[in-house]
Amino acid sequence: MTIASDTELIVVETEGHVATVRLNRPDKLNAVTQEMSDALVRIVRALNDDQGIRAVVYTGTGRAFSAGSDISTLDQYETPWQFRNRRDYCDALRELRKPVIAAINGYAFGGGLEASLTCDIRLAADTASFAAPEVKLGWIGGGGMSVLLANSIGASNAALMLMTGDPIDAAKAQAWGLVSEVVAADQLLARAQELAAIIASRPPIAAETAKANLRAAWNLPQDQAIAYEREMQGITFATDDAAEGRAAFAEKRPATFRGR
Numbered sequence: 001m002t003i004a005s006d007t008e009l010i011v012v013e014t015e016g017h018v019a020t021v022r023l024n025r026p027d028k029l030n031a032v033t034q035e036m037s038d039a040l041v042r043i044v045r046a047l048n049d050d051q052g053i054r055a056v057v058y059t060g061t062g063r064a065f066s067a068g069s070d071i072s073t074l075d076q077y078e079t080p081w082q083f084r085n086r087r088d089y090c091d092a093l094r095e096l097r098k099p100v101i102a103a104i105n106g107y108a109f110g111g112g113l114e115a116s117l118t119c120d121i122r123l124a125a126d127t128a129s130f131a132a133p134e135v136k137l138g139w140i141g142g143g144g145m146s147v148l149l150a151n152s153i154g155a156s157n158a159a160l161m162l163m164t165g166d167p168i169d170a171a172k173a174q175a176w177g178l179v180s181e182v183v184a185a186d187q188l189l190a191r192a193q194e195l196a197a198i199i200a201s202r203p204p205i206a207a208e209t210a211k212a213n214l215r216a217a218w219n220l221p222q223d224q225a226i227a228y229e230r231e232m233q234g235i236t237f238a239t240d241d242a243a244e245g246r247a248a249f250a251e252k253r254p255a256t257f258r259g260r
Contacts, residue, residue: 017200026062068110090143103192
């Protein structure tokens with residue numbers, strides 16, 4: 001299956017088992033419109049349905065990862081309730097079952113920070129910066145900002161970002177645990193795609209289950225999380241890929257995983 005975007009504002013490229021999804025509105029710092037959100041919903045559905053795609057890289061064009069929602073378009077919603085019920089790009093990313101790596105190439109502000117937090121692994125360019133600036137405009141983030149930020153960097157650091165709205169640089173983001181790696185800007189995309197290819201080489205059912213299990217671990221009490229993990233282990237152990245992995249190990253050969 002070929003994954004295609006129906007808007008030039010989001011570009012999708014595939015190589016092997018890896019898809020790269022790139023916001024492509026550099027003149028507006030990749031600020032997301034409702035049109036882009038709707039397109040991302042359709043792209044995520046296609047990625048989930050495509051068994052040939054096993055990992056995804058999410059990034060931006062130019063000097064920004066994403067400045068979040070396009071503020072100039074927010075008054076198009078007739079009521080706050082309509083705004084509340086809009087189809088959100090962070091919700092779309094949360095529905096992506098495949099492992100996803102954020103390649104944060106520049107500004108990750110507001111909804112851009114939320115989108116990066118929604119990804120499973122975050123890599124940043126050394127020129128990247130991060131902020132939750134909504135408080136400066138009179139509101140707060142609504143795409144999971146508080147819970148995801150607190151889970152990543154702790155309550156005190158999250159409070160500092162959420163209550164001041166001021167940015168932090170890539171070095172501090174790594175020190176706080178917001179990102180896993182900081183690399184030179186001109187090496188970021190290659191590193192993200194390299195890591196995605198490594199993940200894509202793993203058994204896809206196991207990789208997707210690991211993602212689902214991590215999400216459960218955040219949301220369940222410890223005993224329930226361990227019990228859930230045991231059930232997921234049993235399911236993955238019963239797959240053809242797991243049998244292939246055991247056979248390849250015994251026979252000292254590379255395994256061939258088929259997602260079955």
